[in-house]
Amino acid sequence: MVLEKIKVATDTYLVGIGVSPGISIGEISLVAQRPTVDQSPIAAVEVDAELLRFQQAVDQAREQLQAIKRAVSRQQHLREHLYILDTHMLILEDDMLVEGTKKIIRTRVNAEGALTETLEQLRALFDNIEDEYLRERRSDVDAVGDRLLRILTGVGERSIGKIGRKSLVVAHDLSPAETMQLDRSKILGFITDKGGRTSHTAILARSLDIPAVVGLESITSLVSEKMPVIIDGSNGVVILNPSAETFKEYLQRKQSYEYLERELDNFLDLPPVTTDQVHIPLRANLEIASDVVQAKKYAAEGIGLYRTEFLYLGRNEPPGEEEQYSAYCEILSQAEGAPVTIRTLDIGGDKFVPELNLADEDNPAMGLRAIRFSLREEQLFKIQLRAILRASSHGRVRIMFPMISGVAEIRACKKILYDIQAQLDQEGIDYDPELAIGIMIETPSAVMIASLLAKEVDFFSIGTNDLIQYFLAVDRGNEHVAYLYEPLHPAILRALKATCEAANSAGIEVCICGEMAGEPLYVLVLVGLGFDELSMNPACVPRVKRVLRQISKRDGEQLVDKLMSLSTSKEVSTAIENEMGNRLPDLFSQPVI
């Protein structure tokens, strides 16, 4: 049944999540919806044929993915994303999906119906994962399910690669394989019902430099083919049927945005220094080793956070010492002498790895997560530490322990680390004896005893993503309390200030590696608070550098003094917006709505 579309008024503004910046103006290409599926009972004699039909669909899906992979590997700029296709091929081998579906077919359900049921069960499993990144990996399972359903129902593969005219693609969701097949010259932007900041569509849109707004919930039911649209990926705004006035205004915004973007390239080779000559290294956060390519592209000075938990995902066995050693060495060789901060496994809580058989916990965010897990599973921890130590002889490694909440914990980590150093000495294996040891500051207790912790380590790195959650008692993944998740809460400013002061007086370095570090609006405040370095998503580096080079540490300190007298997050954010708007009006003008 074709749903009657609602008549869309001129200048209909919709707000979603802006995941890739830039402005595009054009017409819509609506990518077809999912195939509809009937679940029907089958006769006992039909079961074998249905099982065969399902297996053939799985084989065909694998062949399709291999063909896409061959085509994509010929495109230099997309090669780094090939792992997504490998993930899809792995999902096609997954027992829960394949054997789970076959089991349902054996209860005399047709293949499409059985597959749909299995996908629903898998979706429910993913919905219970709190970590945003991991939860969004559900979209990979959906994409594989969609591919299989298209084969089974004969709907055929939809291909955005076949879009014939320059347009803005609107879809319920876009699978990474589809996003990769696109003809870049035809796509002006992405708009989807689904998705979040860390969905693959978002990651790929950013690396292809295409504006994207996701999470609009039901835009596919509002729009029609060729409808005129404007998208502002920086502010998450979509305007349907724009009036002539709005069109003119956005044309101007687009021109000034593009002018400012071209200017960003000029910052790549310039050092990250303030106008009063303070050098603040801008480092990259990595999730997978191949992200190091992005880090180099945007001229990040080394790696401020390598989230090693991503090495442990989607596999049956945790990675062994040799595998980890080569992953770390690969990053070090790409880093060409710049520091690489390797964070030990931060698993548990909102970061779920089914393969590690974590116990069910009532309150996982405060449970056996991160360093608590590593200290409990000492064998696993030792393997990782050996791999990091061995890699340290090939570059500038810094080791970092997550979620430290007391001095005893860091001492326990150091004791195990020193034991392994002694073992390596005995075996005559090289490592860097000067290896810097650091901790994440992300619990309230760590902030309160920062001066004690500072005596134990060489550097601090503040993980604001968690610090905000634990300090304000607001689950970082719970949409019902998202309005309370306020990076500029006066309590957070005080926590950051106290930690920087403790580090500065102990003479150790203090970095910030939570999402706050990549927000250009906060640069003046962070420099004023006394951070020695900022670590962020690599794509944020040029934008942060552009601001950094136009502000002074002295002005930052004055702004921080002023902010400390304010009582609410709103007052703090207004003060920062005004300050930055006055200093750099081109960069910090307010969006229209």
Ligand code: PEP
């Ligand atoms: C943080 O908590 O700010 C952080 C950088 O760590 P993660 O997001 O990996 O928990």
Ligand code: MG
């Ligand atoms: Mg954290």
